[in-house]
Amino acid sequence: MKSLSLKLDSSSKAKYIVIADAIRQAIKQGQVAPAEALPSARKLAEQLNTNRHTIMAAFAELVAEGWVEAKQRSGYIVVASLPIQSSQNINKVETKQAQFKWQFVRKGIIQNPIKATKFRYNFAGGQPDLRLFPFDEFRGYFSQSCQRPQFDDLSYGDSKGLPDLINQVSTYLRRMRSITEKEIMICNGSQEALYMVTQLLLQSGDKVAVExxxxxxxxxxxxxxxxxxxPINQDEKGIIPKHLEYELKLNTIKLLYLTPxxxxxxxxxxxxERRMKIYQLAVKYHVAIVEDDYDHEFHYKCQPIAPMAADDPLGLVIYISTFSKLMFGSARIGYVAANQNLIQALAEYKTLMNHKNNVLIQQAVSRWMKEGGFECHLRRMTRTYQKRRDITVNILKHYQSLGLPIKFKNPDGGMAIWVDMGKSIVGLKEKLFKKQVYLQTQLEFDLNHNNRKQEVSSFNFIRIGFASMEESELKQGIKIIFDTLYGDYLVESIQSVFNTEQ
Ligand SMILES: Cc1ncc(COP(=O)(O)O)c(C=O)c1O
Known part of the structure; x- marks a missing residue:
C-alpha cells in the first residue's frame, strides 16, 4: 500500500477531525482510487506521529460520512461508487483555463471600489453625519428586543413589515407628509422597493421616463x-411638463420616476403648477408615477410641499422613502406607500425574494419612534444641516466675491448644493481623490452622458454634499476643490487683493 501525502491544517479542531479532513482531501485529489485500500491505521499513526486510536476515530468519521468502508482483511477502502477522477485528470481540471465560466443573463450595479467615507473630506450628496447619531440611546431600544424577545415577530410572516413599525411610519407620514389614503410596506431601503416595483410592473421593451x-x-x-x-429635459424649475408630454405622445411610457x-x-x-400638470398627463396617458421622497426630513424654508402621493385620487403614485438619511444607509429601512393592490403584490414578491426584513432593527426603530427619540433626532439634525447649508452658501459666496464665475441657488432643503463652477469639471473628481476629497460631479448623474449623447466639455456642475462635515472641514474641503479647479486664478486674485490693501 502506497503512503498518502496528507496536509494537516493547524486549526483548533480535534486531531481526529483534522486527520479525517486530510484523508478526505487525499481521496478527492485521487491519491487513492475508488475501491482501493487506505494505508493501515498503524502506518498512518507512524506517519503522523500519533496513536492508532486517533486514526481509527478518523476512519470512523469517514465511514459515517460515506467516503470509506471497512472491509474484512483489507482494512479500510475508498467506497467503490465514488465518482473520483484519477490524479492526472484532476490536475488538468485544476488548471486556470478550466475554471467554470458563468453565463450571466442579468447584471447588478458595479460597486464603486472607491469608498466615499474613506476620504477626509466627503462631499457625497446624501451622506449624513454619523458622528451625531444617538447610538447610546438607540442601543437601549435594540437591547430591549433581545432582553424580551417577541417570538411571534421573530418567525416568518408579516412580509409587509413589523405591524408596530408600519403604524409608526403611517402616523409619521400622515403628520409630516399628509399621506393618509395609502397602505404602507416596510422594505430593505428604497432600492429594494425600486427593484420590486420594477419586477412587478416592467418587462423587456417597456419605457420609463426619468429626469x-x-x-x-x-x-x-x-x-x-x-x-x-x-430622459425628460429639465430647467431651473425641474422637469419640463411640455417635454414629458412630447415623449408621452411619441412613446408608450409605463412609469415615470420623479424626485419632486x-x-x-x-x-x-x-x-x-408643474406637479399638477404632470399628474394630469399621467392620468391621460395611463402612466404610474414613482415618487422618490428620499430626504424630505431636511427642509429649511418652510414646511416641505406635500408629496404628489398626498393628492392622488386615482392611486397611481407609488411613494417611496427611506431612513437612510436620518439614520444611516446600512440601517436598510425604507418604505413604500401605495394603494392596497400594489402593496399586496409587493408583499407577495417580497416573500419570494427573502420573506421579510430584519425584525430586531424594525422593533428598535419602532420603539425609538414611539418614545419620541426619532423626532427629537430629526429636529436636531434639521437644525444642524440648515446651519451647514448656510455655512456652505457663505463659503461659495466668498469665492464668487473673488470674481469666480460660479453660480448656484441656495436650496430650500436637502443635503447638497448644485453648483455651476463656470468651467468644465471633467477630470476634477479624479484630481481630488489624490487630495483626500470625495466629490460627485454632473458626469455621474447625466443620462444623456450615460447614453453618450452629450459632449463632455459641457459639464460644469458639481454636487456639494454639506451634511456630513462641520464648518472647519467644509471650509478646508471646499478650498481644496477651488484650488484644484481655479488654482492659478485664485493665487492671482488673492495677490491683487493683497496689493490693493498695501
Ligand atoms: C434619490 C435617492 N433615492 C433613494 C436613496 C436611498 O436609498 P436607500 O433607501 O436604498 O438607502 C438615495 C440615497 O442616496 C437617493 O439619493
Missing part, C-alpha cells in the same frame, strides 16, 4: 427588467 439628471441606482433597477429609459421635493441631484423643488 435627465437623476439617480443612477434607480435607473439600474428599471433597466434590470430590460426597460428603456427616456429635492430633485436629485439639482435639489430644485418642483412647483405645484
Amino acid at each position: 435627465q439628471l437623476g439617480y443612477p441606482p434607480a435607473w439600474a433597477a428599471f433597466r434590470s427588467s430590460g426597460a428603456e429609459l427616456i 421635493l429635492h430633485q436629485y441631484p439639482t435639489t430644485v423643488t418642483l412647483d405645484v
